[in-house]
Structures are given as structure tokens and as C-alpha cells.
Amino acid sequence: xxxxxxxxxxxxxxxxxxxxxxxxxxxxxxxxxxxxxxxxxxxxxxxxxxxxxxxxxxxxxxxxxxxxxxxxxxxxxxxxxxxxxxxxxxxxxxxxxxxxxxxxxxxxxxxxxxxxxxxxxxxxxxxxxxxxxxxxxxxxxxxxxxxxxxxxxxxxxxxxxxxxxxxxxxxxxxxxxxxxxxxxxxxxxxxxxxxxxxxxxxxxxxxxxxxxxxxxxxxxxxxxxxxxxxxxxxxxxxxxxxx
Amino acid sequence: xxxxxxxxxxxxxxxxxxxxxxxxxxxxxxxxxxxxxxxxxxxxxxxxxxxxxxxxxxxxxxxxxxxxxxxxxxxxxxxxxxxxxxxx
Amino acid sequence: xxxxxxxxxxxxxxxxxxxxxxxxxxxxxxxxxxxxxxxxxxxxxxxxxxxxxxxxxxxxxxxxxxxxxxxxxxxxxxxxxxxxxxxxxxxxxxxxxxxxxxxxxxxxxxxxxxxxxxxxxxxxxxxxxxxxxxxxxxxxxxxxxxxxxxxxxxxxxxxxxxxxxxxxxxxxxxxxxxxxxxxxxxxxxxxxxxxxxxxxxxx
Numbered sequence: 068x069x070x071x072x073x074x075x076x077x078x079x080x081x082x083x084x085x086x087x088x089x090x091x092x093x094x095x096x097x098x099x100x101x102x103x104x105x106x107x108x109x110x111x112x113x114x115x116x117x118x119x120x121x122x123x124x125x126x127x128x129x130x131x132x133x134x135x136x137x138x139x140x141x142x143x144x145x146x147x148x149x150x151x152x153x154x155x156x157x158x159x160x161x162x163x164x165x166x167x168x169x170x171x172x173x174x175x176x177x178x179x180x181x182x183x184x185x186x187x188x189x190x191x192x193x194x195x196x197x198x199x200x201x202x203x204x205x206x207x208x209x210x211x212x213x214x215x216x217x218x219x220x221x222x223x224x225x226x227x228x229x230x231x232x233x234x235x236x237x238x239x240x241x242x243x244x245x246x247x248x249x250x251x252x253x254x255x256x257x258x259x260x261x262x263x264x265x266x267x268x269x270x271x272x273x274x275x276x277x278x279x280x281x282x283x284x285x286x287x288x289x290x291x292x293x294x295x296x297x298x299x300x301x302x303x304x305x306x307x308x309x310x
Numbered sequence: 311x312x313x314x315x316x317x318x319x320x321x322x323x324x325x326x327x328x329x330x331x332x333x334x335x336x337x338x339x340x341x342x343x344x345x346x347x348x349x350x351x352x353x354x355x356x357x358x359x360x361x362x363x364x365x366x367x368x369x370x371x372x373x374x375x376x377x378x379x380x381x382x383x384x385x386x387x388x389x390x391x392x393x394x395x396x397x398x
Numbered sequence: 399x400x401x402x403x404x405x406x407x408x409x410x411x412x413x414x415x416x417x418x419x420x421x422x423x424x425x426x427x428x429x430x431x432x433x434x435x436x437x438x439x440x441x442x443x444x445x446x447x448x449x450x451x452x453x454x455x456x457x458x459x460x461x462x463x464x465x466x467x468x469x470x471x472x473x474x475x476x477x478x479x480x481x482x483x484x485x486x487x488x489x490x491x492x493x494x495x496x497x498x499x500x501x502x503x504x505x506x507x508x509x510x511x512x513x514x515x516x517x518x519x520x521x522x523x524x525x526x527x528x529x530x531x532x533x534x535x536x537x538x539x540x541x542x543x544x545x546x547x548x549x550x551x552x553x554x555x556x557x558x559x560x561x562x563x564x565x566x567x568x569x570x571x572x573x574x575x576x577x578x579x580x581x582x583x584x585x586x587x588x589x590x591x592x593x594x595x596x597x598x599x600x601x
Contacts, residue, residue: 234426
């Protein structure tokens with residue numbers, strides 16, 4: 068039963084990612100991103116033209132973003148397995164996982180706000196739009212810290228059957244390095260490091276999609292490994308520490 | 311002891327790389343826009359990449375899949391960059 | 399476990415019975431290294447694309463670069479790579495002192511690169527060339543900045559390798575880490591080998 072729930076959580080994370088792309092790309096239309104160099108009038112015009120699509124897309128995201136939580140719960144549990152107890156690494160995973168859905172839902176609140184009253188002052192709409200991108204693209208710290216911890220955990224896992232294969236540690240480092248440029252968007256309105264730029268948006272988005280798929284596959288395997296270990300522990304009557 | 315360590319392939323490769331670097335610099339420093347020299351300079355860079363990979367990263371004795379992937383990488387890099395230079 | 403294949407054999411491609419093929423470091427490292435190489439390839443191509451939109455501007459701006467610093471930095475990194483690959487061989491032959499000396503040399507080279515970069519950036523900015531000046535300088539600072547980020551990570555890796563070189567024997571996993579770390583440093587060198595001509599010569 069546990070294994071079924073864990074695997075369902077992992078698939079939910081994948082499903083949520085597909086939903087995120089649908090919500091942001093096809094419904095709200097914020098992928099491809101807006102242009103930070105647009106004037107307030109231009110930005111307000113976009114929000115007025117698409118306001119219904121955007122309101123719906125963002126409302127869906129605000130509601131559903133929290134479905135990412137179980138995926139990250141499973142990830143945290145696997146890190147706990149490596150650590151042996153709820154130590155600094157695994158608890159940090161949980162703490163950072165709390166912020167992850169907000170990276171999608173909180174920014175969506177601002178964007179939905181921007182679309183909410185088309186008749187308002189364009190400067191206000193532009194400011195709200197800016198906040199959306201600042202959070203959505205710029206807030207890279209939590210996930211990057213999480214994956215660095217996962218990489219570290221992978222490398223220190225000295226058990227016979229490790230939860231994660233060693234290449235997964237290197238993969239997470241690769242993701243972390245490529246996700247970093249997102250934090251530069253606060254300084255640029257054009258170019259590759261603006262929120263619509265190739266370094267700050269497109270590459271991090273692409274590697275995020277790759278990361279979640281690869282991590283899901285690795286987690287599915289890790290769940291099986293843990294299930295086998297649990298059965299063995301039951302057979303041998305050994306117990307793991309409670310916390 | 312360090313001297314005997316340096317009497318190896320990697321040192322010869324290093325000398326060659328230094329020489330090629332200086333040649334590219336001399337040739338490429340002033341050539342104007344859109345000339346064929348740039349393609350040569352890029353080719354020299356790609357060849358240097360190859361030798362760093364094969365002799366410094368020790369891919370020469372790596373499994374063929376890994377080595378093949380690396381060879382494909384530097385060739386693709388040169389073709390794409392030179393192509394973009396000439397035709398874009 | 400210690401294979402005799404590499405080391406000081408000159409012309410190592412001969413298919414002798416001993417020359418078994420092995421992955422430098424461990425397979426996982428190459429996911430990261432190739433991944434980085436591919437993404438930087440995309441960055442290089444992006445630069446070429448931007449150049450095609452304004453070739454005269456790029457050529458003009460290119461001439462304002464300090465090409466001598468660029469050249470010096472290329473030679474510094476090449477030398478540091480030589481030190482690193484020789485150091486790895488020294489570690490395999492249990493020549494700890496030589497390995498430590500070579501790694502220290504590589505570290506000095508790495509720090510020299512960072513130092514020269516700092517000088518170059520300061521010089522450019524004081525001449526009025528900032529990232530917001532034009533597309534060339536935007537990409538120049540971003541590409542070299544991203545590379546510098548890798549150099550700084552590489553310097554940290556070299557320091558760790560130095561600590562490993564002090565051990566009398568290395569387990570398989572540690573040796574794999576040493577080789578992997580060395581390959582990361584060579585990656586830093588490799589990327590600069592493309593960046594130097596791309597930014598300073600070809601633009």
C-alpha cells in the first residue's frame with residue numbers, strides 16, 4: 068500500500084508538470100514569456116486582450132500547484148533514507164519543498180491580479196506583471212539548494228544498494244549549475260539574462276522539465292529499493308530509528 | 311621525479327596546443343569581417359578541443375561510445391559555428 | 399585495481415592486450431561534463447547568431463578587447479591542465495609529493511586566471527565598456543562570467559584534489575573522484591579554448 072501511494076505521488080509530480088505547461092503555455096499564454104522591455108501600455112494591452120484566458124489559467128495553477136507536494140515528500144523521504152534519520156539534509160529538503168509550490172501559485176496570484184481589472188492604470192498592471200516574472204523565473208534558490216543536497220546525499224550514500232545511482236548525483240549538479248542564471252533577471256530587461264532570455268528562461272525551463280522526468284524515474288526505482296529493504300527488515304525483525 | 315613524469319604524451323600535446331594557440335592568435339587577430347580565416351581559427355580551436363579531450367581528459371582509451379560521443383561533439387561544434395559564421 | 403594502461407605510455411592507441419578501455423572517473427561524471435559541454439555549445443551558437451545580426455558592431459567591439467590578456471589566460475589554462483593531468487599520473491604512481499606540487503601549480507594558474515580576468519573586467523569597465531553597452535559586450539560579459547563561475551568551482555575542486563593527493567592510498571571511489579575532478583578542470587580549459595577565439599578572434 069505504501070509503495071502504491073509513493074508511486075502515485077511521483078506520477079502526480081509528473082502530471083502536475085504536464086498540467087503546469089498546459090496552464091502556462093496553452094491557457095494563460097505566458098510561455099513564451101512577455102517582454103520585460105515592453106511599455107506599461109503594451110503590457111496592459113496584453114493582459115486586457117487575454118484576460119479571461121489568463122485568469123482561468125492562473126486560477127487553475129493557484130489551486131493545483133500544491134499537488135507538487137507529494138512528489139517532494141517522496142524525494143525528502145528518500146534523502147531521509149540515505150541520512151538514516153530526519154537530519155539536516157532531509158529536513159532541509161522538506162523546508163525547501165514547502166516553498167516549491169509557492170513558486171508557481173504565489174506568482175500566479177499576482178498575474179491573475181494583473182488580469183483581474185483590465186480598466187486599471189497600466190503602470191499598476193505592469194508592476195504586478197513584473198512581480199509574476201520575478202517570482203516565477205527569478206526564485207531559483209530553493210530548488211537549486213534542494214538538488215545540491217540530493218547530489219550530496221547521492222555521493223555519501225555508502226549502503227550496498229544505494230537509493231540513487233551515482234550518475235544521478237552528477238545530473239543534479241548539472242541541473243543546479245544551469246538553473247543559476249535565472250537569478251540574474253532582476254538586473255536585465257533585454258538579452259539572454261532577462262526573464263524572457265535564453266540563459267535565464269529557456270534553458271532553465273528545459274532543464275527543469277528534464278530534471279523532473281529523470282528524478283521521477285529514479286524515485287520510482289528508489290521506492291522499489293526501499294520496499295525491498297522494508298520487507299527484509301520485517302523478515303529479519305530489525306527496526307529503523309523512529310526519527 | 312616530476313621531470314620524468316613530464317616526459318609523456320601529455321607534455322607533447324601541451325606544446326602543440328600552445329603552438330596552435332599562438333598561431334591562431336597571430337592569424338586571427340586582424341582579419342576583418344566575414345573572412346575564411348575565421349573558419350580556420352574555429353577549426354584550430356576544434357582541434358585543440360579534441361586533443362584536450364583525448365589526451366588530458368584521457369578519452370583516447372575510453373569506451374568507444376564515450377569517445378565517439380566526444381568526437382561527434384567537437385566536429386558538430388566546428389560545423390555549426392563555422393556554418394553560422396559563413397551563412398547567417 | 400590499479401590499471402597500467404594510461405600513465406606515461408606514449409602513443410596509447412595501440413590495441414595491445416593490456417590496453418583495456420576504461421571510463422575516466424566514473425560514468426556519472428560524464429553526464430555532467432557532456433551536459434555542460436552541450437549547453438555551452440548552445441551558448442556559443444547563440445553568440446554566433448547574435449553576431450550574424452550585427453557583424454560590423456561585433457567586429458568593432460571585438461577590437462576594443464584586451465586580446466593579450468585573453469591570450470595569456472588561454473596559455474595559463476593550458477599549462478594548468480598539463481599540471482593536472484601529470485598530477486593524476488603522479489597519484490597513480492604513488493608519487494605524492496610530485497602530485498601535490500603539480501596540483502599546487504595548477505591552483506596558482508587558476509588563481510592567476512581569475513586575477514587577470516578581474517584586471518580585464520576592471521579595464522573594460524573603466525574604458526566605458528559595460529554589459530549594457532551593446533549586444534557584443536552583453537554576451538562577452540555573460541559568457542566569460544559563466545565561464546569564470548566554472549573556474550571558481552574548478553579552483554575549489556583543485557583544492558579538494560590537493561587534499562586527496564596527500565593520502566598514501568586512494569580507494570576506487572576516491573580515485574574516480576580525483577579523475578572526475580581533473581576532467582572538470584580540463585572542461586574549464588576546453589570551454590575557454592573555444593571562448594577565446596570565439597570572442598577575441600572570430601567575432
